[in-house]
């Protein structure tokens with residue numbers, strides 16, 4: 001069997017799958033061992049997966065695809081065999097704990113999660129001493145049995161009613177209704193693999209004025225106002241779980257995705273839900289830049305104890321856009337200390353970023369590997385139905401219901417992210433208000449005239465090649481040539497990157513348009529330029545100029 005078969009399969013999968021899915025599920029896997037299948041004609045690919053959550057998800061979502069690709073590349077039927085990597089296998093095999101008193105709400109959530117990925121929770125359980133953030137002494141006694149148990153949830157075949165109960169989170173009761181609502185929402189969100197149509201969870205008829213409280217949380221960003229859909233299904237389910245039982249599974253929770261897709265909204269939602277259940281919880285939301293500022297301030301004043309006191313005592317730290325830590329060594333060191341201290345006392349950490357942990361540049365590996373040690377989930381751009389649901393929900397929250405056909409029209413034309421969708425909706429509502437007209441497709445078209453004309457202006461690969469060639473003063477023919485000097489190869493890679501970013505063309509199609517190059521060459525260029533863009537401001541500026549020129 002060719003030793004690079006797995007590598008080639010990964011390249012093929014990277015070209016075929018949405019980038020975020022590939023980066024989340026396939027890329028972090030260790031290479032599969034591929035051998036002849038004893039007694040059979042074919043081969044078997046053994047893949048070790050770090051935890052059961054991933055194992056179940058890969059099995060249900062991607063195993064057929066992986067098998068097909070391997071079979072095609074190997075030229076013989078290739079079967080995929082998924083096993084747990086040793087550490088987690090041990091964790092799963094650990095004896096089940098003495099059941100704590102069943103908490104019905106937690107059981108519902110356990111059931112919901114079991115339906116997402118059977119036994120996910122068990123595999124992701126925090127080390128054996130997992131202990132919820134107990135607030136009252138009585139609760140603490142109940143929370144920490146003599147031998148602290150590993151968390152346990154029903155496995156796939158266990159009926160919910162007879163399942164070993166999940167150890168209940170011990171936040172004070174008193175918010176049963178909210179919890180039930182959140183849990184019901186979890187059940188609703190946790191219905192893959194069949195891609196459920198998104199549902200508007202709830203929308204108040206009047207806009208809730210946003211308030212930033214002392215936890216730096218925006219009180220308007222809740223699970224209720226977050227529309228659920230396939231794009232945020234995993235992230236939302238995991239976040240709901242953390243809100244219901246912090247300090248246990250999925251710690252740290254690392255959420256990544258492109259701009260304006262709801263990462264910040266989701267982390268605020270966790271904080272708000274937790275405080276709703278337990279107003280005394282020590283929760284802090286902050287943007288990574290605020291942490292950097294804090295470190296600098298305390299460094300100048302030499303008040304490190306204050307810094308420690310502030311962060312190390314938290315129950316839940318929500319930190320947004322950790323990619324901003326790039327190149328900030330002192331900050332990374334302080335964050336590392338806070339991170340270790342919080343995890344040691346079973347406080348929960350949720351981070352967001354624009355890329356997956358291993359894709360972070362200029363951040364120490366001891367940090368990025370820790371970022372990846374809990375659960376890493378992506379939020380993807382919403383699909384059409386979800387965009388429609390978001391528009392309807394937001395319009396209703398503004399007190400101005402939007403006709404469905406108008407919502408479809410806007411959703412079809414505004415695809416980039418939710419922030420842009422909100423902007424388009426605001427324009428339509430304002431236009432209707434000021435012109436005293438009914439909201440119709442005609443009105444929406446008028447209101448979004450500028451935006452639509454930009455969208456409609458097609459950007460072709462040929463146009464990108466010409467614009468980039470002009471910009472870097474090379475010949476257009478060099479875009480197709482085999483020449484390799486850096487002065488030519490780099491603009492060519494930039495043009496390939498822009499072709500992937502700005503057109504709907506696939507990697508093989510782009511390769512073809514660049515002188516019949518292989519799709520892996522394009523993939524390499526896309527990743528290289530995309531990665532460099534994050535840390536090289538000059539390149540980033542050049543790309544912005546090119547993008548603006550092309551978009552017109």
Ligand SMILES: Nc1ncnc2c1ncn2[C@@H]1O[C@H](COP(=O)(O)OP(=O)(O)OP(=O)(O)O)[C@@H](O)[C@H]1O
Nearest residue numbers: 225226227258259260261262263264265390418419
């Ligand atoms: N699923 C959703 N349902 C309702 N609103 C959403 C959803 N996703 C995003 N939004 C809204 O879109 C806007 C942008 O979301 P948010 O700021 O959370 O994005 P982000 O991923 O953190 O972006 P950035 O990386 O730029 O910080 C917010 O107003 C948020 O409330």
